[in-house]
Amino acid sequence: MDNLKKIVLAEDNSTLSLLLKFRLEKEGFQLFMAENGKEAVNQIETNNPDLILTDIMMPYISGLELISHVRNKLNSKTPIIVFSSAGQEEMVLKAFNLGATDFMGKPFSPNELVIRVKRILS
């Protein structure tokens, strides 16, 4: 269990979270779920994940603030994949400026996400 790569998933859509959790756990990753940015910060600080998956729009702390926290406050280089919806192109640019590693536009294919996760963590 300790050898499993750890992923923090910050997503406020509970159905999508559950789907991705199921899919990524099937691929052999250990998932830590967060329904909002605040929970995500706690999960990251507690579990020191190998990868962070985060939505941009989230309650309490947004995905952008989360990236900023990870890069500037925790000084962590953990890869971050950002989920964005249509019309959030400017946010994606901001996310990259803050240090995001990759992004996926919603709606996205979970299979494609798994490929990207594996590539980043390999």
Add this chain to the structure above:
Amino acid sequence: MDFDVFVNYYNQLPFLIKVVWIISVILFIIIIVSIFYLKIYRTRLRNSTAETQKLVTEYEIQLINYLYAEEGQEEQNSIIEKLTFCISSKSKRKIIKRVLLKLKKEISGEIAVAIQNLYRQIGLLNFALKKLDHQNWYVVAMGIRELKQFNIKDAHDAILHHVNHSSKEVRKEVQLYLVSLFHFKGLEFLTKIETDLSEWDQIQLLEVLQKNEDQQDVDITPWLNSNNDSVVMFSLKIAEIFNQYEVQNHIIELLHHKNNIIRTKAILVLGGMQNLDFKHEVMNNFEERTLEEQQALFKIFEPLVSNNDEWFLLKYSEHYNFEIRLEALRLIKNFSPDKFALFKETTNNGQFLEMLNFLTDN
């Protein structure tokens, strides 16, 4: 005994104080009743929210299990059976639909298709199709929206039937359904529509069309010739946004349309396409055209101007309309600097000189 003291005290009070007491007691009772009512209402709401949340979680798990179960496997069939049973309850049907939609909005690929299949298999599609025949317009509109959200293309004919529905909302949903699911092919409704397409409807439809990556060619000629002016305007916008160069000759014909707004838009669209044929046609009967058309020509004139047009610019640098005069002078400054300098030297008109100075500085 205590009560008698209170009654005696009350009877001795002046009339006004008695009234105040009565009102105070009534208000006190109302407040107490309201507090109890709110308490009960809030408890009920909390229970209902908790119950809904419990069902959402339950259905989310069932949905995920369905999506990752082998197709045709017993587990999948049992989930379909359970959900089919649940949708007979209106409230549960609503929750199941919400859960399916919540995931469908965020996911693409085969999982999105699987959600769509589940929507059909558990019978939600039949409920949505029934809504299309409902007597209340808002139920019809909701049915169409739901079919659009779940990408149900085979409801096309049943929905197209409502293209001229008496309700504006239903018509809007029909148009959005057709364009969202069938893209340019969905625009066929423009041939059938008898009502006006509002400016807002047009903006929404164009937004959906622009999102579509497969921007295939579509023959908009029949709609440019439509008797419905809003359809003609919308077609002109399509021609402008999607660079429909092949219909330029049809747009030139619109320069003689009875509607001034369409003639003006046609000038702007042709100008954007840098069509030279229309330029001479508009220049030759410039005087007979409305002020809006004249302004439209000057608005798009710059890339079309040639040396032979100097006479035209000189003539209309004295136009009665300020904007046209200013634009003509600006073009003269760019294309005939000598003439412009000569104007400055020779004019005695103060306002004219002010315009020339403004153009020199800007």
